[in-house]
Amino acid sequence: MSRQMGDSHRRFLQTMMANGIIDEQGAKTLHQHCCQTHNAQYAPDRLDDFIDTINSKLQPMFMQIRKGMSEDNGHQYYALVNMVENDVTRMTSDYADNELELFRKMMDLIVGSEDGKLSSIDILNSADSMTTKKLKKSEVEHLLNRLVQDKWLSEKRGEYTLSTRCIIEMEPYIRTMYQDQVKVCHICHAIAFQCQICENPTCGIKIHNPCVARYFKGRTEPRCPACEDFWPHEIPEVRRLRSQ
């Protein structure tokens, strides 16, 4: 099957380049908008085919539109990723060496943590142990703002997590770099940072919060899907998609 790219695909790609990441609902709306703008055939249920066509042309450039779940709300997102350098070195044009050193330290801490979160105090402390040119407190704060703005980190009530875009893009890198430490979700098999952990010491599987919500929905006595022990955590509600 020949898969030709038209202006509808190009407009979709341009918007992806400008945004970096969009949620599934946004992608659907954008799909429709692009097809209608250029009088192209529009099949609402063929979004993934539409994106495959773009991806087949992006492949020689080592770029890809990749789908992944937000650990925060459980929704699907599409991110434009670069596969040439799916690690922090690809941030080198925007960040100085010492800023990248701190970001690497933050990734180490996040991967090593139980809940995938870092407080700004943890970050300031690790800034003290930097080997390259130390960053002042105000510089660290400014850097954190930029990392959030550029969608590498997310911030909620003073706590920082890797953003959905960062996880989708850097998953291969994180899996190689932190082979021994990284845990995958027992339900969806993607890497898991913000999650619940089975308290049975011989089990200890991780499940994303949104995957917990979906898996245990409607069950009266939640049990670990791996060891059958009682699941002692609070079961979050399934988050609905934003309404149109």
Place this chain on the structure above:
Amino acid sequence: MSSRKRPSNPQSASQPRRQTGGSAAQEEDDDVAFTQPSTSQVQRGLEKVTEAQVDQKSAEVVQYFLLKDQKKVPVRRADLVKHVVKEHRNIYPEIIKRAARTLDQVFGLKLVEIDPKNHMYILVNNLETSGDASPTTRPTDPKRGLLFVILSVIFMKGGVVRENVVWNTLKKLRVDPGEKHDEFGDVKKVVTDEFVRQRYLEFQRIPHTEPVEHEFRWGQRAEAEVSKAKILEFMGQLHDRDPQSWTQQYKEAHSSQNSSQQAGGSSQR
């Protein structure tokens, strides 16, 4: 498009952060050092490399252009050769040809040489953007609004205006170039530095004026990207007037020179 970061950083493009270094004279030398190879040189060069190597290089060139385009900075040929093309400079024309084809066919962007003397390139969007009410969450870039107002003023006044005309228009819109603006910061700097560097505006000293005075014109990027017909339409709505009543502007907007936008960009391939 907003200037938001996006993934495109070629491995081999030595880091652009440091590129501002080097004196102007040094840069001149770089460019002189690179002479465009002849057709037969390219032919011979191509025989020594594999098809995959040429494709790989042109992919890197594409990424380099996309990266520079995020900040709307023109690309100098000398930098491109030095940082990306490197040892394949003998087949440069073939590489740039393939890169231009990919930019056009995949990304809907046209590679345009804006300065044939110094060999500067920019990317111009093939797809109509000014009237694009994209449904995504992307907030409309306020700087774009500012730029659109200035371009409108220049166009309606016949293509060139004294700087005071622009500053006074902005003051009427409560954007005082003498004060720090919440959204734009230093307005004067955004207009006379950022927009000029991005080639949206030209800002030149008027000779023999005391005190010194400057004038604004449309820059090459604006000429290539912004539809004059759209501006006229917008002015018509603003003043509740038929765009055709501005005879001179209407004629210019619908002449062939600036018609690339109305043509609807690249066709289906």
